[in-house]
Amino acid sequence: xxxxxxxxxxxxxxxxxxxxxxxxxxxxxxxxxxxxxxxxxxxxxxxxxxxxxxxxxxxxxxxxxxxxxxxxxxxxxxxxxxxxxxxxxxxxxxxxxxxxxxxxxxxxxxxxxxxxxxxxxxxxxxxxxxxxxxxxxxxxxxxxxxxxxxxxxxxxxxxxxxxxxxxxxxxxxxxxxxxxxxxxxxxxxxxxxxxxxxxxxxxxxxxxxxxxxxxxxxxxxxxxxxxxxxxxxxxxxxxxxxxxxxxxxxxxxxxxxxxxxxxxxxxxxxxxxxxxxxxxxxxxxxxxxxxxxxxxxxxxxxxxxxxxxxxxxxxxxxxxxxxxxxxxxxxxxxxxxxxxxxxxxxxxxxxxxxxxxxxxxxxxxxxxxxxxxxxxxxxxxxxxxxxxxxxxxxxxxxxxxxxxxxxxxxxxxxxxxxxxxxxxxxxxxxxxxxxxxxxxxxxxxxxxxxxxxxxxxxxxxxxxxxxxxxxxxxxxxxxxxxxxxxxxxx
Amino acid sequence: xxxxxxxxxxxxxxxxxxxxxxxxxxxxxxxxxxxxxxxxxxxxxxxxxxxxxxxxxxxxxxxxxxxxxxxxxxxxxxxxxxxxxxxxxxxxxxxxxxxxxxxxxxxxxxxxxxxxxxxxxxxxxxxxxxxxxxxxxxxxxxxxxxxxxxxxxxxxxxxxxxxxxxxxxxxxxxxxxxxxxxxxxxxxxxxxxxxxxxxxxxxxxxxxxxxxxxxxxxxxxxxxxxxxxxxxxxxxxxxxxxxxxxxxxxxxxxxx
Numbered sequence: 001x002x003x004x005x006x007x008x009x010x011x012x013x014x015x016x017x018x019x020x021x022x023x024x025x026x027x028x029x030x031x032x033x034x035x036x037x038x039x040x041x042x043x044x045x046x047x048x049x050x051x052x053x054x055x056x057x058x059x060x061x062x063x064x065x066x067x068x069x070x071x072x073x074x075x076x077x078x079x080x081x082x083x084x085x086x087x088x089x090x091x092x093x094x095x096x097x098x099x100x101x102x103x104x105x106x107x108x109x110x111x112x113x114x115x116x117x118x119x120x121x122x123x124x125x126x127x128x129x130x131x132x133x134x135x136x137x138x139x140x141x142x143x144x145x146x147x148x149x150x151x152x153x154x155x156x157x158x159x160x161x162x163x164x165x166x167x168x169x170x171x172x173x174x175x176x177x178x179x180x181x182x183x184x185x186x187x188x189x190x191x192x193x194x195x196x197x198x199x200x201x202x203x204x205x206x207x208x209x210x211x212x213x214x215x216x217x218x219x220x221x222x223x224x225x226x227x228x229x230x231x232x233x234x235x236x237x238x239x240x241x242x243x244x245x246x247x248x249x250x251x252x253x254x255x256x257x258x259x260x261x262x263x264x265x266x267x268x269x270x271x272x273x274x275x276x277x278x279x280x281x282x283x284x285x286x287x288x289x290x291x292x293x294x295x296x297x298x299x300x301x302x303x304x305x306x307x308x309x310x311x312x313x314x315x316x317x318x319x320x321x322x323x324x325x326x327x328x329x330x331x332x333x334x335x336x337x338x339x340x341x342x343x344x345x346x347x348x349x350x351x352x353x354x355x356x357x358x359x360x361x362x363x364x365x366x367x368x369x370x371x372x373x374x375x376x377x378x379x380x381x382x383x384x385x386x387x388x389x390x391x392x393x394x395x396x397x398x399x400x401x402x403x404x405x406x407x408x409x410x411x412x413x414x415x416x417x418x419x420x421x422x423x424x425x426x427x428x429x430x431x432x433x434x435x436x437x438x439x440x441x442x443x444x445x446x447x448x449x450x451x452x453x454x455x456x457x458x459x460x461x462x463x464x465x466x467x468x469x470x471x472x473x474x475x476x477x478x479x480x481x482x483x484x485x486x487x488x489x490x
Numbered sequence: 491x492x493x494x495x496x497x498x499x500x501x502x503x504x505x506x507x508x509x510x511x512x513x514x515x516x517x518x519x520x521x522x523x524x525x526x527x528x529x530x531x532x533x534x535x536x537x538x539x540x541x542x543x544x545x546x547x548x549x550x551x552x553x554x555x556x557x558x559x560x561x562x563x564x565x566x567x568x569x570x571x572x573x574x575x576x577x578x579x580x581x582x583x584x585x586x587x588x589x590x591x592x593x594x595x596x597x598x599x600x601x602x603x604x605x606x607x608x609x610x611x612x613x614x615x616x617x618x619x620x621x622x623x624x625x626x627x628x629x630x631x632x633x634x635x636x637x638x639x640x641x642x643x644x645x646x647x648x649x650x651x652x653x654x655x656x657x658x659x660x661x662x663x664x665x666x667x668x669x670x671x672x673x674x675x676x677x678x679x680x681x682x683x684x685x686x687x688x689x690x691x692x693x694x695x696x697x698x699x700x701x702x703x704x705x706x707x708x709x710x711x712x713x714x715x716x717x718x719x720x721x722x723x724x725x726x727x728x729x730x731x732x733x734x735x736x737x738x739x740x741x742x743x744x745x746x
Contacts, residue, residue: 203655204662205655205658207546207655210651210652210653210654210658210705211653211705211708211709211712212709212712212713215712298612298613299612299613299614299615300611300612300613300614301614301615303612337611337612338611338612340610340611344555345556350554351554351584352546352652353546353551353552353654353655354543354544354545354546354551354552355520355529355543355551355552355553355554356552356553356554356555356556356557356584357520357555357595358527358543358552359522359526359527359543359610360610360611361610361611361612363612406697408586408651409586409587409588411554411557411586411588412556412588414588
């Protein structure tokens, strides 16, 4: 497509002089050095750029360049050789893309710790040497998330309808094993721009539950409940401990000093698609480092990703090349902010006092300034996990959830729900939460396909197509291109 | 199953409700008007206007298609909006069970909405700029002595356990007052019934009084004002077709 071809030429201007003037250390990382191995020991520059299909992604350390040798985010903490950085790659917007995983499989013949059997295989009981044992990771970017089953006081029972990975029926790792676990498969979230992700809604009220926000177990302060797909961990600290013990197979939680270093790194690293000087003020990693979190962006005066006026075409103006691409991205920002459509049957949006349906825009839900998350705890059921709205996902498990007769049903799916991932319900035990997933930030999208927590959108056009189908929006082809271009520059 | 219980209960008498009162269960309908959709419901051959699409901060919280709604309101003055007789005030409760017959989206048919809190797009308030100076949100004034006994009622939709943002402010006020006064917090929760305009009575399930009480106790406890006592009242008070929404409540009492 022509617009894709245009991206490279203007993105080559990325990280232009104004950025260099602010930070003395800036590097362009070559493609063959883009994968960050655990224990690599490289220095992480104050600002580094990594190529991706839409241009370049910039990763910026607000605290300046970082020596990673011995740093616990970059050092194996457990028994499987992984570090945090293994699944939070700078080149991939501090997440990890399918493209990078495939390259890594090829380069290491499947020996890289990212393919560790614990969750980098479809099930640990499979032959780790075979590519097919890692198909969910290599084809869809999905890691196995294993959670205790049954959920305490759950309003529902659950049966496995389909189990292509074999893990839910596995005698050692399955639902009826001696240590019963449920396996679902999810994408890793970006470990960047986290001041936005961790800032709690200022009203202290969780509109999804009608209750106070959860609290930091150490300080008692309200937390955002936005950190993970199912919001199961309240803080970066508890998330780091959980990740170390599960994904890194650490024998014990990281030490206090290690946790402090991990948190200090995570809270100062910013990732966004790089843009040249003279671009809209909300774009680029430097803008993320500078702006304040916790602001509502569903507002014409304070738009979610700030103003795109600098890229807007003048009335009657015919643009070509780079300028045409920019004008398209600006139109995409307008569509995102102002094009109404019917939002219907979305649990935790149409059920919180807004009515079902509601005629609104993308920014109704994606309303937090700079990230496009929700300022409220963001779990919703937009249908990506639950049938009949989910795409055909034959590679994923399918569960039948049956809600107790005395429990309130899922508001739009009732008491018998077919789901590929019960989502928040695996933590809350509530029927109304089945399939609900916390929305993700929009930054660095170009670097970390596929999208949605279950990786069901293989690229940005597929992401737009899902919404178009799910909500019968009827975007024109031009509107779809504009939205993709808009998202590619975030 | 937490099914609503319909009791034909003509014998329950609290006097006939005033003629302007309306209480009925119906499928809600949405009309695709500009600039925002409006909500309607039909009962007894009459179409009633409930309100327009807005925000959760509005007093009117619209119903949900695919769910029947309990509508409890007062005919304002006979005027019509969106083709329906205006009910104001009105309380609408989306009933929990799915009803696939509730799916009607009406065309605008020439109707337009003149009075609406916001359009379908973003707001236009511009409260703060992301990179501008931070303007601290003003804190509500702390409760001041002398302290006396105070109560707050947290109200719920029919068969509802959800504390909406308006009701949550009451919880926050009670917590602030309890902390400032050092008072003891007590909680009482009720199950209620609604007297419908057709003479029937709609009663909530027995367990809801306890569930509501537990919910408010949990909220108060998480906010640092744990109650010293909590009581649930599963017995129904006599509905009157007027004040029934006020009975679906949990009362927080702070006694310094």
